[in-house]
Amino acid sequence: MTQTISNQPITAVPKVIIDRRPMWLILMSRFRPLLFVAALFAAFFFALQLDPPSGLNIAAWRTLCLFGLTVSLWISGIVPLAITSLLCIALIPLLGILNASQAYAYFGNKAVFFILGAFILGAAIVGCGLSTRMTIIALRRFGKTPRKLVLTVYLFTAIASCLMSEHAVAAMTFPIVWQITHALKLRRGHSVYGKSLYFALAWGCIIGGTTTILGGARGPLAIGILEEITKGQYTISFLQYVIYDLPLVILLMFFGWLILRFGYPPEIKSVDVAIEELETKIHAMGKWSLSERLVLIIMALTILTWIFAGEKLGLANIAIISAAAMFMFNLITWKDVEENVNWGVLLMFGGAITLGGAMSDTKAALWITQSIFGDWQGSAQTLMLMLGVVSLVLTEFMSNSAVIAILMPPALTLAKDYGIDPRLMTMAIVLPSNFAFMMPMATPATAMAYSSGFFTMREAMTAGMKFNLAGFVALLFLIYVYWPLFGQM
Amino acid sequence: MMLRPYFVAESAAMASIPPGIVENGAECTPRTILSNPGFLKLELMRRGIRVEQDCLDPAAFAPQGSRASTGGLSAHARNMFGNATDVDLILPEGTWVTAPLSNHFTHPSPYLLRRNDSGCWLHWDPPFGQQAEVIPPVCVQVVPPAAFYTRTTSTGLPLARLGTVHGSYLALSPIAQCSFVGTDDQCHFCSLTTKATDELVAVDDILEAIRIVRDTTKIDMVYLSVGHLSGSDGGVRALEPYIRAIKKHFDILVAMDALPPEHNAWIDRTYAMGVDSLSYNLEIFDPWRFDQICPGPSRRIGRQRFLDALEYAATVLPAGAVICHLIVGLESPESTCNGIDALLTRKVMPVLPIFRPFRGRDMRETDEAIELETQQIFDLYGYLYKKVRQHKLPMSWVQNISVVTTPAEGRFFVGAKRPGLLQRLVGGERRPSVMLSDWRRALRVKEVDDSLKSSGL
Structure with missing residues (x-):
């Protein structure tokens, strides 16, 4: 007899949810994914047995079947995106579309390594506490009044998302905003000011993340697919990317500020309590550490190199060298990398780029675009706008990387046919793919803000719809006014 | 006569x-x-x-x-x-x-x-x-005696001290204590005499006991009981390590006999941790007699909490798996019938053990026990059987119990025939298998930790 009963008072009841629905309903909901997968694979194998449509060789037909299977799995989310991608890579040689060496070689795309480097740099920023310090300093310095505080959250998250993944920015800002709303005693579901703070967080991250290729994985993925399909003929540099999307970002930022300024008038007069809370927090952090200073210097140098020598040295090479520097200066450990690098995204990238390459190599992408847009009579701009709208709609319901992977191969084939600069076509797809303003499940930034409980799904959708409209108007401006200035349409 | x-x-x-x-x-x-x-x-x-x-x-x-x-x-x-x-x-x-x-x-x-x-x-x-x-x-x-009674665990603990084997049940008391024992709160029919101690039987000893019994005796259910412990969880936290370990190592049904917890969330937890059948034994339905004979449960838990907890548990566990004993002989047959009705309305299976006096606890001396005529006893079991049938509650969870007449055995008192094989299979007369019971739990229970993880945030 060795154990004893604890005499500690029991305060918290471990939470368990019991599903009380009728058993048949539970079974249906549990096995629906399995049935869907079974039906999907049955349809896939059935389609493989069919003769290819005219004008399509057998390898291209199989690639199309695989494309359908992969897209369906990506959209459904039944298995993780990364696993779907790996499955796709494995099936390419098994179906005789490409040989194994070719298929797996696509995985070595430099976009994958650029994102890996960016993740490691992000891990260093978060790990040393620099991100938290910067956030608190910005909020304390500029957020002196309720309106200024909202604007600071909005601008800070936007600027930070230009330099690191918007998901990471949302994750590091969320606890601080939560602390502010808590200190101000704002009531969930009732406080208009609370809503504006969390909307500012989400929208700042999303718009800021659109600005540079560091804001998220979709930019490097799109550039990777662009390079694979055009056989390295075209690429988009760090600076080019910013130049192409800057008007859109400015327009959206302005629109967001209008909504926050006039749509959510604060019900409080002062944020002094919150500022005091932030003061306490920053004092607790102590002085700037050597690690924070070194990380800041390396990051500044890295961004400058990306801007001014990115094309020459290669974005991925710069990212990897900077990441290595972080290790050399002992600013990050491998454990930090393991915790902060989203390996699933990297795997998803590899699969998407491989599938895009196979679509291009077998001319499956060409066939599908000719079949859909063969009789297209509209202008090149209208075509770009249409694809942009498709991207904008799809991204509300699925991962933006998956949207890129699905739309890019046929869109680039169309670009060639219509004489559109493939870089601009890439931007027309990639920019709207980040406009996940409506649905909380569309992007972690909105999901985190929604989880605060300050706004409802309906409020998120209403505000998000306005943003999507604004995004559409901005895209119109880019396609019909701004991009033609480059003379490449 | x-x-x-x-x-x-x-x-x-x-x-x-x-x-x-x-x-x-x-x-x-x-x-x-x-x-x-x-x-x-x-x-x-x-x-x-x-x-x-x-x-x-x-x-x-x-x-x-x-x-x-x-x-x-x-x-x-x-x-x-x-x-x-x-x-x-x-x-x-x-x-x-x-x-x-x-x-x-x-x-x-x-x-x-x-x-x-x-x-x-x-x-x-x-x-x-x-x-x-x-x-x-x-x-x-x-039935040959289980080897259980003559064996000891590898740590030297005599298994006979842990519990008993009856029918297809192994009844174990890893926590042989109740804070009511030895106080004015002790139930008057209770046979426990030892004072409460903080010592518990080791989980490994319990697992070893089950292994020994299963090697020699065909049992399909382990019955764990716990008395009143300090805390609001109704003994859930104390029994959880045993139940989880039993479910991890054996394909066997687990029943738990405890007192109702303060919050229903503990009942959810009870089911989630592996309990297939749950008993909160009110023992006496008559409010006055309950207060007199079961002073501890009456004062510390309350009759209404028993009924509420049973009603809630019946929404969580499988039909017929929530059980409440009403002791025959400690209240009038009319009151027992009222209890049967009240429990069945809440989808709870009443089980009617007969009061068994023994030395030191002979309640006939204090007039707390009521002498019932044989006919009244027979009528009670017949009434129980008919009412359970009327409420269509499966009787399969309470079977092969040797120390009490089960609801299904009530058929002998109304002249009903034994259900045919098909009826026994379809009509829930066979005890659900461990696999089905575990499967039901896997489908119905979701730990909140899992939910957070699955949200991907």
């Missing part, structure tokens, strides 16, 4: 069994009792049995070639209900019964167990030459 009131009592006055009246006006004679397993079970529980010398020789049950020394009667008998000893029998129609054997208790029993080449037979053979006619004996199966 009516049968005597029903107590399993240590009284020499119960030497004879006069004929009585059963439902539908049929005369209850020794012949009808022997031909009706339900009647016989009640009789054997009440009067016990006498056994012929060496009839229970364990060597008779040992595998061929391994017969060893004969332990005689003592090898079968084990302690139960304070101061009686007993033997498990299987009567016709698979009716399990635990019959007391103690000499001073059973001496006047008219039932005699004999063995011949064709098996064991239960004879109507009243002592003192009272037999008026020759009645054909009934063939019964004597």
Whole structure:
């Protein structure tokens, strides 16, 4: 007899949810994914047995079947995106579309390594506490009044998302905003000011993340697919990317500020309590550490190199060298990398780029675009706008990387046919793919803000719809006014 | 002449069994009792049995070639209900019964167990030459004693201290304590005498005990009980390590007998951690009597909380798996019937054990126990059976219990036939398998940790 009963008072009841629905309903909901997968694979194998449509060789037909299977799995989310991608890579040689060496070689795309480097740099920023310090300093310095505080959250998250993944920015800002709303005693579901703070967080991250290729994985993925399909003929540099999307970002930022300024008038007069809370927090952090200073210097140098020598040295090479520097200066450990690098995204990238390459190599992408847009009579701009709208709609319901992977191969084939600069076509797809303003499940930034409980799904959708409209108007401006200035349409 | 009131009592006055009246006006004679397993079970529980010398020789049950020394009667008998000893029998129609054997208790029993080449037979053979006619004996199966009672765990703990094996159940008490014991709050029928201690049986000892029993005896349910402990969780936290370990190592159903927790969330937790069947035993439905006889539960938990917790538990656990005992003989039959109705309305399965007085807890002396006529007992079980059928509650969770007449055995008191094989399969007369029970839990239970993880945030 060795154990004893604890005499500690029991305060918290471990939470368990019991599903009380009728058993048949539970079974249906549990096995629906399995049935869907079974039906999907049955349809896939059935389609493989069919003769290819005219004008399509057998390898291209199989690639199309695989494309359908992969897209369906990506959209459904039944298995993780990364696993779907790996499955796709494995099936390419098994179906005789490409040989194994070719298929797996696509995985070595430099976009994958650029994102890996960016993740490691992000891990260093978060790990040393620099991100938290910067956030608190910005909020304390500029957020002196309720309106200024909202604007600071909005601008800070936007600027930070230009330099690191918007998901990471949302994750590091969320606890601080939560602390502010808590200190101000704002009531969930009732406080208009609370809503504006969390909307500012989400929208700042999303718009800021659109600005540079560091804001998220979709930019490097799109550039990777662009390079694979055009056989390295075209690429988009760090600076080019910013130049192409800057008007859109400015327009959206302005629109967001209008909504926050006039749509959510604060019900409080002062944020002094919150500022005091932030003061306490920053004092607790102590002085700037050597690690924070070194990380800041390396990051500044890295961004400058990306801007001014990115094309020459290669974005991925710069990212990897900077990441290595972080290790050399002992600013990050491998454990930090393991915790902060989203390996699933990297795997998803590899699969998407491989599938895009196979679509291009077998001319499956060409066939599908000719079949859909063969009789297209509209202008090149209208075509770009249409694809942009498709991207904008799809991204509300699925991962933006998956949207890129699905739309890019046929869109680039169309670009060639219509004489559109493939870089601009890439931007027309990639920019709207980040406009996940409506649905909380569309992007972690909105999901985190929604989880605060300050706004409802309906409020998120209403505000998000306005943003999507604004995004559409901005895209119109880019396609019909701004991009033609480059003379490449 | 009516049968005597029903107590399993240590009284020499119960030497004879006069004929009585059963439902539908049929005369209850020794012949009808022997031909009706339900009647016989009640009789054997009440009067016990006498056994012929060496009839229970364990060597008779040992595998061929391994017969060893004969332990005689003592090898079968084990302690139960304070101061009686007993033997498990299987009567016709698979009716399990635990019959007391103690000499001073059973001496006047008219039932005699004999063995011949064709098996064991239960004879109507009243002592003192009272037999008026020759009645054909009934063939019964004597359940060999579980090795459990003679073994110890590897840490030296005698398994007999951990619990008992009855029918297809292994009843264990890893936490043999109740904060009511030895205080004014103790239930008046309670047999526990030891003071509470903080020591618990090690989980490994419990697992070893189950392993030993399963090696020798076919059991399909482990029954864990816990008394009143400090805290609001109704003993859930204390039993959780045992239940999780049992579910991890064995394919076996787990039943838990406890007092209701303060919050329903603990009931969710109880099901989530692996409990397949749950008992919150109100024991007495009559509010006044409950307050008098069960002062601790009445004051510290409250009758209404029992009913509320049972009602809630019935929405969580499978139909028929939430059980509440109402002791027959501690309140009027009308009150017990009201209790049956109230429980069934809440989808809770009532089980009616009969009050068994024993030395030191003979509540007849204080008039707390009510002497019921045999007819009233028979009527109660018949009423229970009909009402359970009416509410369409599966009786499969309470079966093969040897120490109490189960709701399904109530059919013997209303003349209902045993359900056919198909009906038993389709109508839930067979106990759900462990696999089905675990599957149901896997489908219905979601830990919040899982939810957060699955949200991907």
